[in-house]
Amino acid sequence: MKKLFGRVLIVVPAIALQAAWFYFFLVNINGVMDEHIVNAIHLIFTVLAVMFVTNLIAKRDESSYRLLWVLVITALPIFGALLYLMLGHKSTGKKLKRRLERSRKQLVTPDADTSKDLISEIKQSDLRIGQSLEHLCASAQFPVCRNDTSKYYPLGEDAFPDMCADLKKAKHFIFVEYFIIQSGKFWDTLTDIMAERAAEGVDVRVMYDDLGSISTYSVKDIAGLKKKGIKCIPFNPFFLISSQLNNRDHRKIMVIDGEVAYSGGINLADEYINEIERFGHWKDIAFRVTGTAVDSYTFMFAEFWNAFSIDKIPADLLEKNRPVHTPPEKENGYIIPYYDSPMREEHTSNELFTDMLSAATDHIWFYTPYLLLGDALFDAFIRAARRGVDVRIMTPAIPDKKIVHRLTRSYYEDLLKAGVKVYEYTPGFVHAKAFIADDKVGSIGTVNLDYRSLFLHFECNAVFFKADILNELKKDFIATQAKCKEWKLEDIKKGFLHKFVDNLLRVIAPLL
Known part of the structure; x- marks a missing residue:
């Protein structure tokens, strides 16, 4: 406060x-x-x-x-x-766009030489999905990679000890980029480890969103990190109402030595590891990857850091310490890490989700904390369910934002009438953002099913195809669903005034 x-x-x-x-x-x-x-x-x-x-x-x-x-x-x-x-x-937002473009040109982009060959392999396995992923790579300008190891964490507290262990092994650099950072057991523990590594000569850099952390992090905290040898900057500082105010950095990235990357829904605050309780039990997910996919996360961080910091990341830090990734020991599918940008003409994740709903033949299940759908995506959910696909959406029963929760529920009636199954997590708050379709393709990342994530924010996501991590995601969804209430049409509140308020909120939904 x-x-x-x-x-x-x-x-x-x-x-x-x-x-x-x-x-x-x-x-x-x-x-x-x-x-x-x-x-x-x-x-x-x-x-x-x-x-x-x-x-x-x-x-x-x-x-x-x-x-x-x-x-x-x-x-x-x-x-x-x-x-x-x-x-x-x-x-x-042209000024912001130009900054990022200048930064991107000065970096070595992730290796796309083998991407076409890998897309061809995916097309041989599933032409329809291969076409969608080929377009995703072209739109987001990130390559498809062979998936090396990918570990799934069904809760933030499961990822915490592995993050600590990997940070302690850092030899060259640590890059941390999160929407929310707040002092507590989670962040303070990570900070202590990063300070130890900085003292040993490791280049440690932290970036957070200034509006996302407006009540939890400050210039004083930045000064405290700098005393410990940790470089830190806020993304898009909030001082005036400007054209770029809406464009927030909602990404969650941790990269260690270019060898390991973490991402997912969790921020670096204690509720994300259930150390404190805010809205009941906090259900979130994260993942850890190794291999060539890590290069994409390293690039994402470096592009943003160099665009907004005077202290640029030295080129030789990345090139001299860039690991040589050997082919995976066993076949474990494919991965496309990418980020969304409101500066693009195409809304990458919105198009991906719409496309996957169109391509699904058996089932497609979504985790999301918020449900504020644009017309194209809303219609895609309805059409998929109407043609017999098992469509499920899981949202929180205990909200963090009551108006947004009311708006989320305003979509239930139309979805239920079409045959979409809606579940609310009764123990608390679902903050996970993921989908799985037909047991062969899915994504995990930071993208909520709302206007801000799909159209206004910078987000990061990882699409997996025929990777083992999808099995873990499905198991977790089924286990979590057992703790949920399934909504029925009789649960929907009726009445003219209630419907009028819902309709009004739907009109202003892009601002929420």
Whole structure:
């Protein structure tokens, strides 16, 4: 709370100045400018509003997101046009995009030479899935790799000791990137180990999202890490309401020496290992991979770090210490680690999930803490269930955000009518993000089934094809389902007012 109060003292005055400027411009404009100038300004913004609405209607993008902006601009032409210029238009993130592009060009990209051969192998096994994964690689610009070892953790506390053990073995570098970092048993233990390794000459770098950790981490904490020899920066610092405010770094990555990588849903705070209880039992998942897939996670971190830090990662640190990955001892399928970017024209994970729902023939099951679906993905769930696919969605019974939970439940009726099975985890909060389809393809990562993850945030995900880890994911889903309540149509609340509120929330869902 102290950290949040400190940030409020810094941020609120800056935002208040912005708000005061808007108020002065929009309300008092008539008193300080010539009438002809005022009329000209009104005309300009009216024309802009019409242009924006026309563009929104015509553009190929998520319809729910477009509809919200059309309503805002139509109802409040001047204010809506200004707001859309600041927050709604992708071109407003060009500065952020250019930073990442410059950083990417200066790095050695993950080896894609063998990717085409591996895609061909996948196509021989399953043409439909192979086509989808080939498009995924092209869209995200990451290669498919042979899966070496991949370990599944059904709870955050299961991953914790392995993380500690691997960190203690670090010889060259440790890269840590998480949405939320908070002092406690989890983070403090990792910090102590990283400080020990830094003292031995290991290059240790930590990056966190400034808005995600606004109440849990601060400049003071960064200074504390630097005293221990650990470099640390916040991603996209939050000071003013800007075009890039919505674009948060929701990724979770830990890379050690380019040999081992961790990812999944867990953040570095004590509720994620059930050391403290916030919303009942915290159900989350993580995974550990080795082999060539780790190169992709190393690249992801280096690209972001070099884009936002003055202290760049030396090229020789990565090249001289890049491990030589030997072929896996046994066949263990394929893996495609990638990240989502709101700067791309295509919404990579949204398209992947929609495509996998279309390709599934027997079953497709999803873990997600939030369910705020765009029209294309919503329809894909319904169509898959209607053609006889066993479609299941698991969400929390105890929410961390009540309005978002209410909105999540607003989708249940249509899904249940189509034949989708919906389960709520009664012991607590599901924070896992994963899917498995037909026992042969699935993903684990940071992507929620909501607007922010699918359209606005930077996310990271790993798609597995015919890998052993999928068996563990399925077993875990079945075991977790046994602790859930299955929703039925008779559980849905009826009534005009209730439905009206749900519909209103659905309209504003892209902002939540």
